[in-house]
Amino acid sequence: MKAYVKICGLRSDADLQAVADAGASYGGFVFFDKSPRAITPEAAGALHVPAGLRMVALVVDADDALLDKITQHVALHMIQLHGHETPARVAEVRARYGLPVMKVLSIAGAEDLAAIADYEDVADQIMLDAKAPKGATRPGGNGNTFDWTLLQGRQWRKPWMLAGGLTPDNVAQARDLTGAVQLDASSSLESSPGVKDPVRIRAFVAAALR
Numbered sequence: 001m002k003a004y005v006k007i008c009g010l011r012s013d014a015d016l017q018a019v020a021d022a023g024a025s026y027g028g029f030v031f032f033d034k035s036p037r038a039i040t041p042e043a044a045g046a047l048h049v050p051a052g053l054r055m056v057a058l059v060v061d062a063d064d065a066l067l068d069k070i071t072q073h074v075a076l077h078m079i080q081l082h083g084h085e086t087p088a089r090v091a092e093v094r095a096r097y098g099l100p101v102m103k104v105l106s107i108a109g110a111e112d113l114a115a116i117a118d119y120e121d122v123a124d125q126i127m128l129d130a131k132a133p134k135g136a137t138r139p140g141g142n143g144n145t146f147d148w149t150l151l152q153g154r155q156w157r158k159p160w161m162l163a164g165g166l167t168p169d170n171v172a173q174a175r176d177l178t179g180a181v182q183l184d185a186s187s188s189l190e191s192s193p194g195v196k197d198p199v200r201i202r203a204f205v206a207a208a209l210r
């Protein structure tokens with residue numbers, strides 16, 4: 001089955017080109033100021049997005065003012081809600097901006113998968129990411145994995161994407177074990193926090209699509 005890759009935390013034209021050249025389907029901008037990958041709506045809007053690359057805006061419990069600004073400046077394919085957004089807030093964002101919404105759920109154990117049922121009616125996609133470690137300053141982008149065997153044999157009504165600590169070395173195993181057809185990575189593809197490495201991006205996409 002064909003796989004789809006999202007590379008998140010892009011901050012320059014070179015990042016975007018590397019992601020497109022590698023064969024990824026999605027690129028992500030992080031609009032969260034506590035992240036080393038943060039970018040402003042103005043800076044993101046000034047970048048050149050290669051044809052065919054679908055851009056995703058990652059936000060964390062964003063209010064309408066921030067989302068208004070992002071959507072005014074940046075041509076988007078999808079909004080990724082990576083905070084504690086309720087199902088009602090997901091529905092509100094989807095209706096207000098007329099864009100597909102991907103709700104992120106943080107997974108540490110089997111009990112966390114129950115929340116998927118709460119969001120399937122309102123979100124276009126679900127992302128399953130590792131729960132952030134205690135004391136972390138951000139809810140994602142920490143390079144942590146979760147127990148992928150929790151997803152074995154599971155099926156949901158909405159498309160879903162696997163995230164959390166995926167690397168060029170483990171992505172094929174994660175894909176084969178979980179059956180994920182959409183795979184997302186960020187922090188493992190950097191030479192230092194916030195600085196993407198085109199060689200690692202290429203290796204990740206090649207391994208995910210192999």
Ligand SMILES: O=C(O)c1ccccc1N[C@@H]1O[C@H](COP(=O)(O)O)[C@@H](O)[C@H]1O
Nearest residue numbers: 008035138140141143164165185186187
């Ligand atoms: O990347 C960040 O700094 C970030 C900040 C706030 C919320 C999410 C963030 N990152 C996203 O988390 C997942 C997993 O990342 P990683 O591969 O484990 O580094 C991914 O969607 C990132 O874009």
